[in-house]
Amino acid sequence: MLREAPPQSKSSGTLDPKPTPSETLDPKDWDDIRALGHRMLDDMIDYVADIRERPVWQPIPDGVRARFHTALPRAASDLGEVYREFTDFIVPYATGNVHPGFMGWVHGGGSAVGMLAEMLAAGLNANLGGRDHMPIEVERQIVEWTRQMFGFPDSASGIFVTGTSMANLMAVLVARTAALGRSVRHHGLGGDGAVLTAYASTASHGCISKAMDIAGFGSDALHCVQVDRYHRIDVEALRAKIALDRWAGLKPFLVVGSAGTVDIGAIDDLAALSALCREEGLWFHVDGAFGALGILSPELAPRLAGIEGADSIALDFHKWGQVPYDAGFLLVRDGVRHRDAFAAPAAYLRREIRGLAANSPWPCDLGPDLSRGFRALKTWFTLKAYGTEKLGAVIARTCALARYLEARILAEPQLELMAPVQLNIVCFRYRAPEANEVNGDIVIDIQESGVAVPSTTLLGGELAIRAAIVNHRTDVGDIDALISAVLEFGAQRSSSRDDRVLQVEQSPPLAM
Ligand SMILES: *Cc1c(COP(=O)(O)O)cnc(C)c1O
Numbered sequence: 001m002l003r004e005a006p007p008q009s010k011s012s013g014t015l016d017p018k019p020t021p022s023e024t025l026d027p028k029d030w031d032d033i034r035a036l037g038h039r040m041l042d043d044m045i046d047y048v049a050d051i052r053e054r055p056v057w058q059p060i061p062d063g064v065r066a067r068f069h070t071a072l073p074r075a076a077s078d079l080g081e082v083y084r085e086f087t088d089f090i091v092p093y094a095t096g097n098v099h100p101g102f103m104g105w106v107h108g109g110g111s112a113v114g115m116l117a118e119m120l121a122a123g124l125n126a127n128l129g130g131r132d133h134m135p136i137e138v139e140r141q142i143v144e145w146t147r148q149m150f151g152f153p154d155s156a157s158g159i160f161v162t163g164t165s166m167a168n169l170m171a172v173l174v175a176r177t178a179a180l181g182r183s184v185r186h187h188g189l190g191g192d193g194a195v196l197t198a199y200a201s202t203a204s205h206g207c208i209s210k211a212m213d214i215a216g217f218g219s220d221a222l223h224c225v226q227v228d229r230y231h232r233i234d235v236e237a238l239r240a241k242i243a244l245d246r247w248a249g250l251k252p253f254l255v256v257g258s259a260g261t262v263d264i265g266a267i268d269d270l271a272a273l274s275a276l277c278r279e280e281g282l283w284f285h286v287d288g289a290f291g292a293l294g295i296l297s298p299e300l301a302p303r304l305a306g307i308e309g310a311d312s313i314a315l316d317f318h319k320w321g322q323v324p325y326d327a328g329f330l331l332v333r334d335g336v337r338h339r340d341a342f343a344a345p346a347a348y349l350r351r352e353i354r355g356l357a358a359n360s361p362w363p364c365d366l367g368p369d370l371s372r373g374f375r376a377l378k379t380w381f382t383l384k385a386y387g388t389e390k391l392g393a394v395i396a397r398t399c400a401l402a403r404y405l406e407a408r409i410l411a412e413p414q415l416e417l418m419a420p421v422q423l424n425i426v427c428f429r430y431r432a433p434e435a436n437e438v439n440g441d442i443v444i445d446i447q448e449s450g451v452a453v454p455s456t457t458l459l460g461g462e463l464a465i466r467a468a469i470v471n472h473r474t475d476v477g478d479i480d481a482l483i484s485a486v487l488e489f490g491a492q493r494s495s496s497r498d499d500r501v502l503q504v505e506q507s508p509p510l511a512m
Contacts (some may be wrong), residue, residue: 033079036079047098048110052099055096055449055450056099056452056453057094057099064089067085067089095107098471098473100478101481102471103453103469103471104454106289106468106470108318108323108324108470108471109473110322111322111324115324117381118324121374121378124377127373128374128375129362129370130362132356132357135374136362138374138377139159139374139376143158146315146329150292150295156332156335157331157332157338157366158366159330160327161329162326163316163326164207164316166330168205168207168208169207170342171285171330173341174312174332174340174341175198176189176341178311178334178340189216195249196252196253196254197222197251197252198212198221198254199224199241199252200233201226201231201261202224202225203231204258204261205258205287225237225241229420230420230422231264232269233268252280254282255273255282257270257273259286259294259307259313260289263457264457265421265422265423266422267304270307274309277311285311285312286314288304288307288314288315291304292315293317293391293395296388296395297392297396298392311332312331314330317379317382319470320395321382322382322391327375339361342364394472397472401475401479402426408479408483414487415428416431419459425469427457427466430494432490435462435463436462438493438494438497441489442486445485446485446489449489451481451482451485452478452481
C-alpha cells in the first residue's frame with residue numbers, strides 16, 4: 001500500500017505559506033495546567049516544610065536509576081504522569097542539602113522565598129546577556145549591594161555566574177589581562193605569560209589550581225604556600241617565595257587569599273595579604289565562596305578585615321546566603337579592568353542609546369556567557385525578604401552550632417577534635433585502631449542511615465569526619481543526632497574490627 005505523499009511534494013517543493021495551527025507549546029486549556037501547577041507548588045512547599053520527616057539522603061535503587069536510561073521521548077506524555085515520575089523517582093533521591101541533617105559539604109539549604117522567586121524568574125524567561133530591560137537593573141542592584149557590603153568603590157563591577165569555581169577562573173583572567181594588557185586576548189599568553197606565577201595557600205580550594213590550568217598558565221604556575229596550624233597562609237613564607245621567584249626570573253602577578261577554607265573554615269590574614277599585594281604590585285583576589293558573606297554578621301565581619309582592599313572577590317550566594325542553586329558572584333574593584341578581560345565587539349550585539357539595544361555595558365561584557373538566566377531575582381528576593389541582619393544572624397548561628405558540636409566532641413572520650421573550630425566547619429574522629437578505615441566506614445554508615453550527612457577530609461594524612469554547618473534549618477538536635485550516630489556506628493565498626501583482629505590472632509601460626 002502506498003503511503004500518502006508528504007504535503008511538500010504535493011505543491012512541488014514549495015513550502016505551504018500557511019503554517020499549520022496549534023503547533024505552540026502552550027496548553028489547550030490553561031485551567032488544567034493552572035490546577036496542576038498549584039498542586040506542584042503545594043507539594044513543594046510541603047516538601048520543604050516537612051523535610052525533617054525524610055531521610056537526609058538515601059541510596060538510589062538500581063531500578064530507579066534504570067528508569068532514567070530510556071529512549072528519546074518522541075511522542076508527548078501526559079504532564080501529570082511526568083510529574084508523578086518526578087515525585088516518585090527524583091524527589092526521594094536528592095542530595096539532601098535542604099535537610100537540616102546535611103552537613104557533608106558546604107551546601108546551602110535554600111529557602112521557600114528563593115524557590116518562589118526561581119519560579120517567577122522562569123515565567124519571565126529573561127535573558128540577562130544584555131539589553132535594556134528591568135531584570136538587568138535588578139542584577140545591577142545586587143552589584144551595588146555587594147559593593148556596599150565589601151566597601152568597594154562605585155567604579156567596581158560585578159556579575160552573577162554559576163559558582164565560585166567560575167568566579168575564581170574569571171578573576172584569574174581579569175588579573176591576567178591586567179598584567180599582560182589587552183593584547184593577550186589576541187596573541188595568547190606568549191613568552192611573557194609563561195613566566196607569570198600566582199600564589200595561594202596549600203589549603204586553598206582545588207578550583208584555583210584548575211583555573212590556572214584552564215586559563216592556560218598550567219596548574220604548576222600556582223605556587224602553594226605553607227599554612228600555620230589554623231590553616232592560614234604563612235604571609236612571611238609567601239613574601240619569601242615571591243622574592244625568590246622574582247630572583248629566578250618569574251613574574252608574580254596574583255595572590256589568592258581564602259576567606260573560609262573548604263576543609264576547616266580558615267580565614268587568611270586578608271589585611272596582611274592586601275598590604276603585601278599593594279607593596280609588590282600584585283592582583284589580590286579573595287576566594288570567599290562561603291566565608292565572604294560572613295561580612296553580614298557583626299560578629300564575624302572583623303575576621304574578614306582587609307577584604308575591602310581586594311582587587312576582586314568571588315563568592316556564592318548559594319552557600320551561606322541560602323539562595324537556591326546556582327548563584328555565584330564575582331566582584332571586581334576596577335570595572336574597566338573587568339570589561340577589558342571580556343568585552344568583545346560583534347555586529348549582532350551592537351549597542352544603541354535608545355531602544356532595547358541600549359543600556360551598555362551589558363553583563364556579556366563582563367564574562368564568557370552571552371545567554372544568562374535571572375539569578376539576580378532569587379538573590380534580590382532573598383536579600384529583601386529576609387534582610388541582611390537576619391541573614392547575618394543565620395550565618396553566625398551556624399558558627400555557634402559548630403562550637404556546640406566542638407563542645408560535645410571534647411566531652412566525649414571516644415571522640416577527638418582534629419582541627420581548631422574557627423567558623424562553621426568541625427573536623428573530628430572516632431578514636432580507634434585503624435582510625436582512617438573505621439572513620440571512613442562510620443561516615444558512609446551514617447549517610448546510609450539517613451540520620452545525617454557528614455563527609456570526610458584528610459588532615460595531615462589522617463581521615464577526619466567533617467561537618468560543615470551551612471543550612472539555616474540545622475539545630476542543636478541535629479548536632480546531637482550526629483554525635484549519637486558517630487558513637488553508635490563507631491562502637492559497631494570497632495567491635496567488628498576487634499573480631500577480625502581476634503580471628504587473625506587465633507589462626508594457627510605459620511611454619512616456624
Ligand atoms: C564551594 C567552594 C568553592 C567552589 O565554589 P562552587 O560554587 O562550588 O563552584 C571554591 N572555594 C571554596 C572555599 C568553596 O567553599
